[in-house]
Amino acid sequence: MIDFLNYLINGALVGLLYALVAMGFIVIYRASKVFNFAQGELVVFGGFIVWWMVLAMGMPLAVGLPLAFVAAAVFGLLIERIFFSRLVGESVFAMVMVTIGLLILIRGLVLVLFGAQVRPFPIIFPLKPVIFGDILIPRSLLFGAILTIIVGLGLSWFFNRTRPGLRMTAVAEDHQVAMSLGISVKRSIAFAWILGALLSTLGAIIYLSGKSLSFLASDIGLAALPVALLAGFESIAGVLLAGLIVGIIQGLVTAYVDPAVGGAVGTVFPFVIMLFILFVRPTGMFGWKTIERV
Amino acid sequence: MTENRRERVRMSVLKHAPIAAAAVALGFLSAPAGAQTTYNFASMADFTGPYADVMKDLLGSRRPAIEWWNAEVGQKLGIKITFKDYDHRYDAAQVASLWPGIKAELNPVAVLGLGGPDVAALQGRLPGDKVPMFMATAGYGFAWKPDPWIFNQRPTYSHEAVAFFNWLREKRGGSGPLKVAIISSEASPAYIDQQKGIEKYAKDNPDKLEVVESVFTEVQPTDLTTQINRVVRKGAEVISIQTNTAAVVAAKRALQALGKNVPILMSSHNGVLDSARAIGDIKQMEGDYEVYAMAVPTDEKTPARAFFDMLAAKHGMKAQWTVTAVQGLGQTVVALRAIEATAKRVGADKITGEAIRETVLTTPITADQMFSILPGLKFTKDAPFPVSGLTVSIGTIKDGKYAAAAQGVPVPTLNKW
Numbered sequence: 001m002i003d004f005l006n007y008l009i010n011g012a013l014v015g016l017l018y019a020l021v022a023m024g025f026i027v028i029y030r031a032s033k034v035f036n037f038a039q040g041e042l043v044v045f046g047g048f049i050v051w052w053m054v055l056a057m058g059m060p061l062a063v064g065l066p067l068a069f070v071a072a073a074v075f076g077l078l079i080e081r082i083f084f085s086r087l088v089g090e091s092v093f094a095m096v097m098v099t100i101g102l103l104i105l106i107r108g109l110v111l112v113l114f115g116a117q118v119r120p121f122p123i124i125f126p127l128k129p130v131i132f133g134d135i136l137i138p139r140s141l142l143f144g145a146i147l148t149i150i151v152g153l154g155l156s157w158f159f160n161r162t163r164p165g166l167r168m169t170a171v172a173e174d175h176q177v178a179m180s181l182g183i184s185v186k187r188s189i190a191f192a193w194i195l196g197a198l199l200s201t202l203g204a205i206i207y208l209s210g211k212s213l214s215f216l217a218s219d220i221g222l223a224a225l226p227v228a229l230l231a232g233f234e235s236i237a238g239v240l241l242a243g244l245i246v247g248i249i250q251g252l253v254t255a256y257v258d259p260a261v262g263g264a265v266g267t268v269f270p271f272v273i274m275l276f277i278l279f280v281r282p283t284g285m286f287g288w289k290t291i292e293r294v
Numbered sequence: 295m296t297e298n299r300r301e302r303v304r305m306s307v308l309k310h311a312p313i314a315a316a317a318v319a320l321g322f323l324s325a326p327a328g329a330q331t332t333y334n335f336a337s338m339a340d341f342t343g344p345y346a347d348v349m350k351d352l353l354g355s356r357r358p359a360i361e362w363w364n365a366e367v368g369q370k371l372g373i374k375i376t377f378k379d380y381d382h383r384y385d386a387a388q389v390a391s392l393w394p395g396i397k398a399e400l401n402p403v404a405v406l407g408l409g410g411p412d413v414a415a416l417q418g419r420l421p422g423d424k425v426p427m428f429m430a431t432a433g434y435g436f437a438w439k440p441d442p443w444i445f446n447q448r449p450t451y452s453h454e455a456v457a458f459f460n461w462l463r464e465k466r467g468g469s470g471p472l473k474v475a476i477i478s479s480e481a482s483p484a485y486i487d488q489q490k491g492i493e494k495y496a497k498d499n500p501d502k503l504e505v506v507e508s509v510f511t512e513v514q515p516t517d518l519t520t521q522i523n524r525v526v527r528k529g530a531e532v533i534s535i536q537t538n539t540a541a542v543v544a545a546k547r548a549l550q551a552l553g554k555n556v557p558i559l560m561s562s563h564n565g566v567l568d569s570a571r572a573i574g575d576i577k578q579m580e581g582d583y584e585v586y587a588m589a590v591p592t593d594e595k596t597p598a599r600a601f602f603d604m605l606a607a608k609h610g611m612k613a614q615w616t617v618t619a620v621q622g623l624g625q626t627v628v629a630l631r632a633i634e635a636t637a638k639r640v641g642a643d644k645i646t647g648e649a650i651r652e653t654v655l656t657t658p659i660t661a662d663q664m665f666s667i668l669p670g671l672k673f674t675k676d677a678p679f680p681v682s683g684l685t686v687s688i689g690t691i692k693d694g695k696y697a698a699a700a701q702g703v704p705v706p707t708l709n710k711w
Contacts (some may be wrong), residue, residue, distance in 0.1 A: 120574030
């Protein structure tokens, strides 16, 4: 029973980490209707910036981390300025293809700037777990979950209750209509990319605290994909619930089913659940239903 | 012949003598070059994938070894080996896509393989194309088939691991089985294969080995505290991680978080030094182990180290003296010795991939021929790796320094899984 509880809690916390990364997908999608294939690479880039500031440059965490967030924001802005500002009004397909190119570009950029070596990532959160009797809660995941819930609720409020957030929602609906209403599409998309880069850097900090950093970290983008799809690509609060569902299912399947069948189920199972829910409800659990009138 | 005519002939000979001499001299000088036959190796590489960080040492050791062989051995035989690197990003699909181009461009007599993707993509093609491949890695259970065209100078990762477990059990003393936890991953068939081989040995030898649990994680684990806590509670005496350095670092952090000290076993591609670099401090790997059927690259004056130093002094070796460099050296020297033996068997100008394979299957290569980088190798048609007479070396961190914990540890019999 204790093992079950441990795996349940661990799965829920990992799921909330996936939800944080999935938020990166969602903020970019909400502003531009673009599915960003390079989300995992943004996590890697954010991680390398943190490593560079804190370990390579030797800055204290209190200085290195804020600077890393600033650098990530600048990187997000650069991505928008160089690639996406020219694509306003173009087809979504063209923008999605650019994100695939971006994936390859970021990988190359990281290799050129930081080298191919596996790097140690600084210990941001204390290693010692929180212990309640026989229940162990990894501190980085616990703090990460708290941060994810705060950020998720904050972003949900921002997108649904504030003017800039609602403007971004209008941009997501239709670039032409948003422009005709006097909304700056470029500014909204730029803000979305900045947010996406910031969320990815926060995700990298929680995910990699005290561990090692290499390209393998980009796999978390893939792990977060069923969370984003399950929630529906528009709901930020919904992604928290989707994260919990995916994380708990994955954690329990990996703990109890994988050893029995020799592996491979834990990774696949969230995608099976995702496909099942999309089959029943194509917009995801909380996605917008679009009604088109001809 | 009149005096005048004789004089004209003499003058003509004198006039043309330098040209004739030059022509003869040129002929002599160019004779060996003309007799030299060039053969190509395809050198598989990963410059942009998960093993990009170790390519400098792996490829850096291949080049000087080939250069040395061309100068010292090939020239006498009338053979020159050239090679070209191909980046496949450690992706089987990329290997499959590159292979037709490699054949057309290079017409290689052998391939210097890198890892699982090469095996997965080419094991069905090489017999038809009649090109053998020499690997740097240990073998795989899923490729343990007769009539090989792919040759691993090391047995499977599972063979290497169980040799270590037997050694550790003897070192521990007592009669019970050694309790092992395995950290595996579904990310690669090779990782599952390693785990299944160890489990097979434990099943066949319950008096020697007990697998308390096999834990499955991502290639970059999020957190392993819960999992490690469980296997420690089950009494694991060693944790086997033959996947990658990220998993080693995550397990080590989990052990540190729990305040436990259980040694971790690693392999050549994620060894103690690589993992120490990934965690940021060699001292944190104190008491952990790595195992492989090759020489341990310590600072001791061994024949392997002397060979490496000679390559550094005379042939521009740029690689560091690391496990990866030993891997690169081992596979290249095996391939070169195979060429050498084939030339003696069929003639320097008649070497083909098929002839090289025949040689490898019939001619043992001694440890001396490989400067003790590898133990003596005797390949048979039963498996892609030698099935008898193999030994492993065990590396560790002792008092903050990299050291050989044991060498020449015998590899036990492990049935197919």
